[in-house]
Amino acid sequence: MQFDSSIPIWTQLVTEFSRRIVVGSWPAGARLPGVRALAGEFGVNPNTVQRAMSELERDGLCRSERTAGRFITEDSSRIDQLRATLAEEAADDFLDRARGFGMGRTQVQQLITERWDRHVPDHDEHTDSEGA
Amino acid sequence: MQFDSSIPIWTQLVTEFSRRIVVGSWPAGARLPGVRALAGEFGVNPNTVQRAMSELERDGLCRSERTAGRFITEDSSRIDQLRATLAEEAADDFLDRARGFGMGRTQVQQLITERWDRHVPDHDEHTDSEGA
C-alpha cells in the first residue's frame, strides 16, 4: 500500500483498516494480526499501527485482549453502521464540493454517471451486484 | 471562513480561490485584492495567501504584475476547464471511496439521491454522526 505523504500515516491506516472491516477481509469477531506484524506489512513503526488501532477501538470497531491479541467487534450491526457512515461521509463530502461551485442535482447525477463509466474498464459488464 | 486545522491553510485557500473563480466572484481579467488585504479578510499571514496564489499561477489561473497587482487570466476557456476539472476530481474521489468498499453503480446513484435531499435546506436535518 502506498501512502500520501501529506496525510498522517496513522489516519490512512484507519481508512484502510475500516475498509477491510467493511468489505469483510476482517470479519466480525476475527482475530487481527499483531501490531508488530501489521507494522511489518505496511513498512511502518508498530507505534503508528497502534495509534490507528486506538482510533478503531475508540469507535467500537475492535477491542484488545491485552495478552491474547486484538479482535474485531462481534456486533455485526456496528459494522453495517460503519459501512453506512463511510458511504454517507463520502457522499456528503462530494456533494459539498459539487454544490460549492454551483452544480445542480441533475448535473451531479450526470457527472457521476460519466465518471463511473470511465472508472469501469469494460462497458459490457454488468457489475451491478445490488445485494443489500 | 473557517479552516480545518488538519489541512494546510494555503491548500484551503487554493480551494476557496478556485471556487471564487469558478462561480464568477472573481471573473476573467479581474484584478484581485492584494495579498495583505486577503490576509486580513481570512485572518492569516500574507505569506500564506501568497503561497496559495503561487499555486494558482502555476496552474495558469492568474498572473502577477509585480507592482500593479494580480489578475485572473483572461482565458475564459481555462476557467471552464477548471470547473470541469474540479467537478471530475470531486466525483473521482467519491467514486474511489465508494467502490473501495464495494458499492455498485445503482447503490451509488441512490446514495447520492438520498444525501442530496438531506442537503436541501428545507429538510429537517438530524445529524446522526457516529465516529467512523
Place this chain on the structure above:
DNA sequence: TCTACTGTCTTAAGCACCTAATACAATGAG
C-alpha cells in the same frame, strides 16, 4: 517453571511543514 508472544507505555530524537515577522525590490501617484 520457563519461554515466547501479546498489547501497552514512556522517552527521545529527527524531520518536515506551516506560519509569522520582517526586509527587500519595483512601480505609479503626487
Place this chain on the structure above:
DNA sequence: CTCATTGTATTAGGTGCTTAAGACAGTAGA
C-alpha cells in the same frame, strides 16, 4: 524626487508526525 503600495524573498519559531529503543504486565504453551 518622495512616498505609498505592489509582489517577493529570507529567516526563524512552533507544532505535529514518525521512528526508535526499551521496559512492563499478563497469558498460553512447552
